[in-house]
Amino acid sequence: MSACVERPVVPRLTDPLDVGGVTLPNRLYRAPLLECAGNGPDAVDTLIADLEPAAAAGAGLVCQGATIVRGEGGCAAPRMTRVHDPDFVAEMGRLPDAVHAHGGRIAIQLEHGGLRSMETWHHGHRERNPNLQQLAVSEPPRLLRALDRLGFLDYDAHVLTTDECYELAADFGRSAASAVDAGYDLIHLAGANMGIVHQFASPFYNRRDDEFGDPARFFEVVRTEIRDRAGGVPVMTKVPAETEAPPGVGPTLSATDCVRLCQRLDAAGYDALVPVNGSVFWDMSIVRGAFPGRSWRDERFRAGYVDAFGSLPRAALVAAANWVESLVYSRESAWNADLCRRVRARANVPVLCEGGVRDRSTTERLLGDGPTDAAADAVGMARPFYAEPELPARLLRESDARVVCEDCNNCVVPQAAGGAGVCRTPAVLRRAGELRKAGAYERHRE
Template sequence: MSGLFDPVPFGGLTLPNRIVMSPMGRGRTSADGTPLPVMAEYYAQRATAGLVISEATHPSPVAVGHAHSVRLHTAEQARAWDEIVHTVHSAGGRMYLQIMHAGRISHPDLHGEVPVAPSAVRADGVARIFRGKPAYPMPRPLTADTIAATIEDFARCASTAARIGFDGVEIHGANGYLLHQFLSPVSNVREDEYGGDAEGRIRFTLEVARAIAAEIGPERTGIRLSPGFPLNDMSEPDRADVYPVLLDALDALGLGHVHFVAGSDLDLVHELSRRWRRTVVVNAGTGPLDTGATLTAADKALADSADLLSFGRQFLANPDLPERLRTHAPLNAWNPRFFYEGGSRGYTDYPVLAASAAGPAG
């Protein structure tokens, strides 16, 4: 059997396996983004992962991209996350917080402000707000002062995460959100030091990473990237030139891991994975709900320079995913109806092996 179930050092920890629970926003929050108690049960159910990475969490109100997205910038939100982390640790797990700013993939209905972005370049598409599906508005470009304030928001959120017990932080630099927007010459047409050539466009991402690493330590800081992934109206015509420069600069900071998103430019991901000197996490994608095929794909990914593999919807539907893969047990199917709403339904009621003979819940 592959090394998927071997222990591995990571960020000062020893992970019991190479299986990571990928970040997945599931909308189980109050209107102001405070985690609901059901989230503690959900994450603790999946604590047998080598590492649990939280859903994308916003460090300020204007960073919010979708209705019922989770946040961490108030004392009440910190108390709710503290309970989640404590519950995961009590179940024997390890947990990182993912921090994300949506940038132009937002709407004033969510926070009362015009969304911010590198440049005044509107994204094509519709916003996920509390009522209706309006088009994304034209964003306002970040100024030098608001860039500095945004970096401070990231650093403050990371510091809070460390204080309440998270084992580390993953920066969301993927999927068309703010950091990704800075990397593209299509969404970033600035003419100052944060735009122009590759060195200019990677600067904001580097400054966010440097600030977080200074707060919690570089070995406990990672970043998620999606080179060439077109989600959220992204286009990166010069990605083969930009990402090697970015990876080398992040490597020089000593960051602990880089996490590549399924759907990225696969050839470029392979090149970047070989370039990175520390831990590489690769998202396995949804794929077929077949244990054998999943294990075959895992073996290939590990042979192709991945150190850890992250699973999203497979982990949503299979709280005991590591044990199912280890024993070649069948996988539960996920229910898209309850991806973003439904309380415990389609969230904490998926059966584990001991109970799965009764069939999937719901």
């Protein structure tokens, strides 16, 4: 790999950023979130309603949340959007058009859940699709098989052959090509948060003895497929470090392993990297914050929780585990900053930082006081957009701006029951309403 790129100028949040030849108008981005739009007749309108406000308010980059590259299986939550059908993706082109009309750029995140899919954890989905197997990198780890025997999970995994690994990578490439044809500016690979791409990278999941036993190999083949099928579109990816895995669970990806993996992906042609700390499980290491007690008690979602977890007692057990996780994964500001800083010191491409960023001053700190101090070249936020869809207007204009989000996580849990990704906390919504009345979300163009 060539010597690290020099970054002599200290950027501001409002400065542009080049990612693989695409210029972002500033360095604030809306990180991927579950839109829960599905593929029905109103799906594209739902996506536009969710994502256009961020572009209208000035976000340099808007990331559409995880979309599934195959026509069946692979969804980690209900009502995720699938992008295997070129005709449907062409209809989604109205979304990039809406973003571009405001001068913004848009990325689409591509994913397949693998062992994290609803086929594993969603009781009703499993009953309605009894023949649907999970795709697996290797046989499920021993700990997860034990949870299967105890009835908490349900595994009927199909371990991918070498040829099937190549075919899955080709599905990522085909979906990327359709997205580029529809007007998307960048492709965002869901390389973390325990999806199948993460599983290829993780020694906890990957015990293969073929070429795909190399943690970087699937990333490399996907990058080649996108290049061959979608041309020169920039590709970014999340990259996992399993630093938050419970004690005694392993083997795992260390922070050092993540840095090395990022170097490999830089050399493979990825145009931007998003390093993130997490676990080997899909738990609160991803979101952190308070226990979402309001959502667990919300009677509107009770039937959905029963459908998802099989019964009210089982839902209560999941809620109890959720409460324990909220104590373990304490809320920290910018919890990926140190990892991003280590990667940025070794990378030739932009490093994007997200996770726990909640105010303008933190974004400036992440961008750094000097080229060697910075943790990131761009900074993202996710859950705060549920309460403030037009959040960039405040953050880009006000030096002391802070989000109204309280990290209560009441937006997250109902998604397991098929609920939309929205803020449901009255005090937060009231504060956002007050700001809207005061004109805080009006975009001031220079």
